[in-house]
Structure formats: structure tokens, C-alpha cells
Amino acid sequence: MGSPDIAILGTGSYAPEKIVTNDDLSQRVDTSDEWIFSRTGIRERRIAGENETTSMMAAAAARHALASAGVTAADIDLVIVATMTPDLPMPATACFVQHLLGVPLNTACFDLNAACSGFIYALDTAWAMLASGRYKHALVIGAEKMSTVLNWKDRTTCVLFGDGAGAIVLGPARGTAKILGTRLYADGAHTDLLCVPGGGSNVPDPSADPSGPQRHMTMKGREIFKVAVREMEDAAREILAQHGLVAAQIACVIPHQANQRIIDTLAQYLKLPADRFFVNLHRYGNTSAASIPLALDEARRAGRVKAGDTTLLVAFGAGLTYGSALVRW
Ligand SMILES: CC(C)(COP(=O)(O)OP(=O)(O)OC[C@H]1O[C@@H](n2cnc3c(N)ncnc32)[C@H](O)[C@@H]1OP(=O)(O)O)[C@@H](O)C(=O)NCCC(=O)NCCS
The missing domain is CATH 3.40.47.10 (Thiolase/Chalcone synthase)
Structure with a gap:
């Protein structure tokens, strides 16, 4: 069975x-x-x-x-x-x-x-x-x-x-609704691009560190931008190929809500119109792990997700981690 x-x-x-x-x-x-x-x-x-x-x-x-x-x-x-x-x-x-x-x-x-x-x-x-x-x-x-x-x-x-x-x-x-698939990735060679240096076992008491407030997030924004676009594109293309789908068959893409320019570039690379992407980052900024489920809920309530539709979820983040999911409604 x-x-x-x-x-x-x-x-x-x-x-x-x-x-x-x-x-x-x-x-x-x-x-x-x-x-x-x-x-x-x-x-x-x-x-x-x-x-x-x-x-x-x-x-x-x-x-x-x-x-x-x-x-x-x-x-x-x-x-x-x-x-x-x-x-x-x-x-x-x-x-x-x-x-x-x-x-x-x-x-x-x-x-x-x-x-x-x-x-x-x-x-x-x-x-x-x-x-x-x-x-x-x-x-x-x-x-x-x-x-x-x-x-x-x-x-x-x-x-x-x-x-x-x-x-x-x-x-x-x-x-008809079901999860069709997921794909997860990580590239631990780039842990330094986005991190909170203190507070873990490596720097257990960040306040004791004289060089600065290590409990705060640090980021190399330009580098992150470049890898984010490439990783999201890979995660999207590979899951689509795995399920015998092409991007045009996706009714709605719910990307990680980090930056409108990253989303626009991804749309160009996937040759999808911008309106195929659900975006609410103008109101919330980047809410990290909350960003996709928060956008998914708003997309559903806005009628952007209908029975029979296939939705693509695609994310990237510190780690660097990235991944995608295909959801049928
Ligand atoms: C962060 C980001 C918006 C910065 O945009 P950018 O065009 O790369 O800008 P830069 O970092 O090159 O900075 C350009 C200038 O703006 C300045 N600047 C940075 N933040 C600023 C701000 N909030 N307001 C005004 N100026 C700012 C910089 O100091 C720099 O000034 P300089 O040229 O005098 O040195 C962009 O790199 C980005 O979105 N990266 C991805 C970040 C991300 O999504 N992280 C989360 C991953 S889950």
C-alpha cells in the first residue's frame, strides 16, 4: 500500500x-x-x-x-x-x-x-x-x-x-488537494553571509565580547542577493522538472518575502508574469520563517488559490538553506 x-x-x-x-x-x-x-x-x-x-x-x-x-x-x-x-x-x-x-x-x-x-x-x-x-x-x-x-x-x-x-x-x-512534493537544499560553505554570531555555544555570552553586539544579525546583503536568486531559481526549476510541470502551469507562486527585486528577478528567470507571484512584503518586510505561511494565508483569503490549482512555494535563507514545495488544492 x-x-x-x-x-x-x-x-x-x-x-x-x-x-x-x-x-x-x-x-x-x-x-x-x-x-x-x-x-x-x-x-x-x-x-x-x-x-x-x-x-x-x-x-x-x-x-x-x-x-x-x-x-x-x-x-x-x-x-x-x-x-x-x-x-x-x-x-x-x-x-x-x-x-x-x-x-x-x-x-x-x-x-x-x-x-x-x-x-x-x-x-x-x-x-x-x-x-x-x-x-x-x-x-x-x-x-x-x-x-x-x-x-x-x-x-x-x-x-x-x-x-x-x-x-x-x-x-x-x-x-483533489494534496502536497505533490518538496525539495530541500543547504550550502554550509556560506554560513557567514547571514548569521547571528553570538548567543550559541560558540559565543555563549555575547555581552562579554568587547568587539560588539554579537547577538545581532549580520548580513552581506549584495552576496545574499546574488545567491538567493540563483538558489530560488534552481529550487523552482528542479521541483517542476521532477513533477513533469513547466512554470506556466503554476497558478500562483508564493516566494519567500525578502525583497521585491529578488522576486522580480526570479519571475524574469522563470519567464512568468509578475502577477503570478503573491507578494505582501510591502506590509510586513521579511518575517523569515513566517513569511511563506503568512503570505499563503493571505493569498488563500484573497482568492489566489483555487481548487485544482498548483501553487509553488520557494524559499531561501541563512545557512544557506533553500527549498521548494508544490501544493495542489
Ligand atoms: C540589503 C540590500 C537591500 C542593499 O541594497 P544594495 O543595492 O545592495 O545596497 P548596498 O549594500 O550596496 O549599499 C549601497 C549604499 O546604500 C547604503 N545603505 C545601506 N542601507 C541603507 C539604508 N537603509 N538607507 C540608506 N542607505 C543605506 C550603504 O551604506 C551604501 O552606501 P555607500 O555606497 O556610501 O557605501 C540588498 O543587497 C538586498 O536586498 N540583499 C538581500 C538581503 C536579503 O534579502 N536578506 C535576507 C535573506 S533571507
């Missing part, structure tokens, strides 16, 4: 209330709305409250996903939170989410860190676990409080990111 078909049964998202515009940022660092918008497409981002944790945002998105799937917390037996900004180094943010939602005890709960590709990695993992037949309903969540790892004095990074969460419920396929 083959593996059971697994589908996205519901989606949900959550964005913190506080909006920080490019003009607001220009009061804090030497930048402007014109510079940020023309280089990135970002107009504003959401910033979580001081006491609002990654797990709270994750749980809020998950509640919407459960309602949209018509599934209750009691039906869930797997929770994966993709995040690079967990509530604490341990325990896992997924355990906080489980408790907040009242998900039963006989549930596997863990975090997964593949930075901005985290949601694709978590989707792949949950899909495999469900396809094994050993788990039935998974909450797959991307949630980030990026504001806590940004250096708010560094204009080259702080203007790019935002906070938020997105979630899906994965479960037994109903009708």
Missing part, C-alpha cells in the same frame, strides 16, 4: 498590531522611505510588543489555521514550529504553543531552525511524518520575533525585517 495523500487542510496567520513605517525608521537611523522602498519594496513592518513572544504569535496563527481546517486542538498529534527566534534556547517554542492551544499530551512537539527556509523544511518534515501513517494532523507553524535579533542602529539590516506568524494544518487529503 502506498503512502496516504497529505493536504493542507487550513491556513492562518497573525501579525502584531504595531506598524512601523519606513518614515518611522528614518527617525532612528540615516535612511528614507525612498531608499528602502526602491531597494526592497518594503513600506512598513509589524513589530511585536515587548511581552509578546514568538509562541504567542505562533499560537494565534495556529488558532486561525485550526478554524479554517475545521479541526480542533484535540485532533493534533504533531506540532512543528519553524523559528530562528525561539522564546528561549530551551525548551522548544512548540511546547509553549502546545500548552497555549491545549493540544493533547501524546503529541510530538519540536522546533526546527532553517532560518527563512524554515517553513519549507518544516512542511517537508511534517509531510513525511504524516505520510508514514504514524501521525494524523500536524500544525506546521513559522513564527518569528525578528525585532529581538536586529541591531536597531544598523540601517543595512534593521529596515528589512519584521515580526509575525503563519500556520497550516496538514492532514489526510480530502478531494
